[in-house]
Amino acid sequence: MTFQFEPIGIVSSPFKQKFGIPRQPGLCPHIQGSIHLLHPYDDKAALEGLEGFSHLWVSFVFHQTMQQGWKSQVRPPRLGGNQKVGVFATRSTFRPNPLGLSVVKLERIEQHHNGVKLHISGMDLLDGTPVLDIKPYIAYSDCIPNSTNGFAEDKPERTMSVQFSSKAEQVGLSFSHEYPGLILLIEEILSQDPRPAYKKKQQNKQEYAMRLYDFDIKWQVENNRTLVTSIDSI
Numbered sequence: 001m002t003f004q005f006e007p008i009g010i011v012s013s014p015f016k017q018k019f020g021i022p023r024q025p026g027l028c029p030h031i032q033g034s035i036h037l038l039h040p041y042d043d044k045a046a047l048e049g050l051e052g053f054s055h056l057w058v059s060f061v062f063h064q065t066m067q068q069g070w071k072s073q074v075r076p077p078r079l080g081g082n083q084k085v086g087v088f089a090t091r092s093t094f095r096p097n098p099l100g101l102s103v104v105k106l107e108r109i110e111q112h113h114n115g116v117k118l119h120i121s122g123m124d125l126l127d128g129t130p131v132l133d134i135k136p137y138i139a140y141s142d143c144i145p146n147s148t149n150g151f152a153e154d155k156p157e158r159t160m161s162v163q164f165s166s167k168a169e170q171v172g173l174s175f176s177h178e179y180p181g182l183i184l185l186i187e188e189i190l191s192q193d194p195r196p197a198y199k200k201k202q203q204n205k206q207e208y209a210m211r212l213y214d215f216d217i218k219w220q221v222e223n224n225r226t227l228v229t230s231i232d233s234i
């Protein structure tokens with residue numbers, strides 16, 4: 001059996017590259033984005049009733065990594081990156097079928113002459129991610145308070161304190177009209193410590209960079225402190 005699916009929508013998100021994206025949705029609630037529905041799915045009738053739901057399940061394709069295939073075992077960052085578990089016990093992107101599933105907050109539905117946009121927040125999705133399906137999150141069934149969660153029992157802690165150089169803060173604030181909450185968003189993302197697990201053990205000062213919207217963001221990590229050194233508009 002083979003199946004062929006086509007996207008019903010495309011994600012628009014601040015993340016232009018994988019590095020820096022939270023490892024699950026909901027960890028950085030200030031991330032704002034949208035799903036642009038494609039024709040013929042941008043149909044009012046198909047969305048009727050959706051506005052009553054605060055959260056959505058988004059099924060999508062890990063389109064940027066799908067060419068790399070899958071591995072039966074992976075080293076989840078939660079286990080420090082040196083212990084292997086089976087792919088089906090993880091949320092790894094390298095799966096037999098490269099399908100992702102994220103629960104996101106539905107902020108509002110925008111409908112106008114050239115399409116429909118679902119404004120969402122808190123997502124762990126790359127800009128341009130193809131969306132295969134959208135379903136409402138239903139708490140009575142989807143939320144299981146007494147579940148057991150293997151190696152992912154606790155929500156990852158925000159271990160990093162994040163500071164900004166005065167230059168970086170100035171640039172961030174100067175864009176606050178176009179990008180409200182930019183500084184807060186950067187702080188939220190970096191406090192999750194996006195570095196790969198093996199890098200976290202290194203004690204010496206290192207520089208990292210990520211692209212967020214149209215900004216190049218650079219930071220340094222020393223012990224448990226992050227200093228954002230520059231925010232450059234590109």
Ligand code: SAH
Pocket residue numbers: 018019021022023024025061062063064065066091092093099100101102103124125126128129130
């Ligand atoms: N919540 C989803 C995804 C978890 S993995 C699930 O459980 O299925 C989350 C990681 O997926 C992010 O940190 C990012 O690195 C990666 N990612 C997000 N969108 C992607 C895409 N379109 N292609 C490849 N990787 C992507």
